[in-house]
Amino acid sequence: MSSLFEAAGMERNAPRPLADRLRPESLATVIGQEHLLGENGLLTRMVAAGRLSSVIFWGPPGTGKTTVARLLAQVTDLDFVQLSAIQSGVQDLRKVFDAAKARREQGRGTLLFVDEIHRFNRSQQDAFLPHMEDGTITLVGATTENPSFELNSAVLSRSTVLTFRRLDHDALAELLVRAEEFEGRKLPLDDDARSALIDMADGDGRALATLAEDVLLATHKGVEKPLTREELTELVQRRAPLYDKSQDGHYNLISALHKSVRGSDPDAALYWLARMLAGGEDPLYIARRLVRMAVEDIGMADPVALVHANAAKDAYDFLGSPEGELALAQVTVYLATAPKSNAAYMAFNAATRTAREHGSYLPPKHILNAPTRLMKDEGYGAGYAYDHSQEGAFSGQNYFPDEMEREQFYKPTPYGYEEQVGKRLERWSKIRAERSGAGKAPGKGES
Structure with a gap:
């Protein structure tokens, strides 16, 4: 439903961030999700068939989930209704469902886009089920968290989960060109600084547009000397790596660190360790996981590994950051390069099963x-x-x-x-x- 401001055309003249102004106006111009929107993409096939089923969009921020939902409503001729699970409650859902029923009686369908759908509790998620089943709404839920863990199985069974990928370097580079064309001005950056700006976005298109806008606002038109990487870093606040230590990012990165150690790759292990520390993970949590790796994956092949892991934990506890982080790095290298055995781990599991049986x-x-x-x-x-x-x-x-x-x-x-x-x-x-x-x-x- 349009507001009075929209009807009067006033909203179009209001200031809007570059990220909002760069939103694609058709599915064909969405960047970085060719597996969904390309010639043989699942969403492309749904639209071509003229029947859009309920879907869950799963992916990191800034990959186009909201934009694609809006465009799907346009091409399928559905009324677009947007809710945020953070700001909405049961009363809001009832109003939306009642309005959708009224539209249906008039022969119009509703695409209900629910951002951060995983924030709804189980009973709130259950409220969608009858309206999805009878076609009152076509649900498009967006989440940054793994739907397998965060959404009701009943909702998942009635939906198709579509994974949105973080934007790669080429997709972000294309988006940067679009931003320059839209603004009618090249970013005053040398090649290295331009690459650094893309890296700062960390796969997030919205973040890249915001960073680009910051650069444009902070520099004058006609700047002759392009900024270097160091000058760019001083000009804009570097965005923190994409890592939520209480959600999927937390489990994904600790899994990557653990498997790199188990796979005897010290370089990859150090990279994931650095990613976790840069993302603000509690170093003592990492230390505890390293102790676990010492007993699970190295065990009796090098019993001293457990001593080293505990010593690194104590060293960090004694020194704190940033000095103590070197102890974690050292033991990460030690564990990755140690001989591996899970024999004691497997033996304990087998003994536990037998003890329960007998x-x-x-x-x-x-x-x-x-x-x-x-x-x-x-x-x-x-x-x-x-x-x-x-x-x-x-x-x-x-x-x-x-x-x-x-x-x-x-x-x-x-x-x-x-x-x-x-x-x-x-x-x-x-x-x-x-x-x-x-x-x-x-x-x-x-x-």
Whole structure:
């Protein structure tokens, strides 16, 4: 519904940011989403078929989600209604649904665009379902968060999730040219500064337009000497990297750091570490994750890795930023270049499953203490062999419950220190078999 200002044409003359003025006027001029809007794109096919189903737009800020929703309403001849989940409540939804019903009775459809749809709680999301099912609204939800975790399964089952990609360097460069054409003026930047401006936008078209506008406003027309990268940095505030430490960015980057360490790539690991620190992540959170990597992915291949990881955490705790961040960088390199083994991790998981399956079996009596006469009479401690008194300091007795067969949970890898551990366990296994008789599981009270 147009306001009185729009009807009078006054809004068109009001000051508007360059980012708003650069909005594409057709789907064909949207930049960077060719997989959706190209010749064989899914949205292109929907429009060509004349039937737009409810969709969820998932992607980072400044990639065109709102613009595409508006243009879809135009080409499908639907009334465009926009809501922000941050500013709207149940009453707002009811008004929108009532108005959509009234339009439907008049033969008109409604495209309801809900920005930040993941901010609605579960019951609010459920309110969309009947109106989506009967065609009262075509829902276009936009979210920067993973819909799998943030949206009701019922909403997802009635929608198609479309991923918007962050704008790459070429798309942003094209957008910058459009901005210059629109303003009738070239940005006074040398090639390196121009590339730096694109990097500052971090895949966000709206951010790039805002940065470009800042440069144009801060420089005079006819400037002869182009700005360098250093001069550009002084002129505009560098935008923080795209990273929300409480949402998807947080989990994506820590996953990238963890997998780079596991994959023995110190350079990639350092890059993701730097990205997280630059984005404002709590360094002690990173330190805790590095400790986890030391025990999960390196383990017995280099048991000292855990010592190094804990030392780095303590060093950061002692030094603080920025000095302590070097300790995190050092241990990141150490962990990435250490031999890898998840044998202890896998062994614990297997032992945990077995413990749950077998319930509350008691330990074999020969390894139980007998502080009272009654317990001695019951056979507690009978036949126990003190390992330090045995040949090779190894008795080979059974330590599993009598009701269980012996199982091997821990299977050492041939990497790093664990290779020695494997040889030691193999030797002990042979001794155990010899002392228990013909490979029979040792113990059962025997010494």
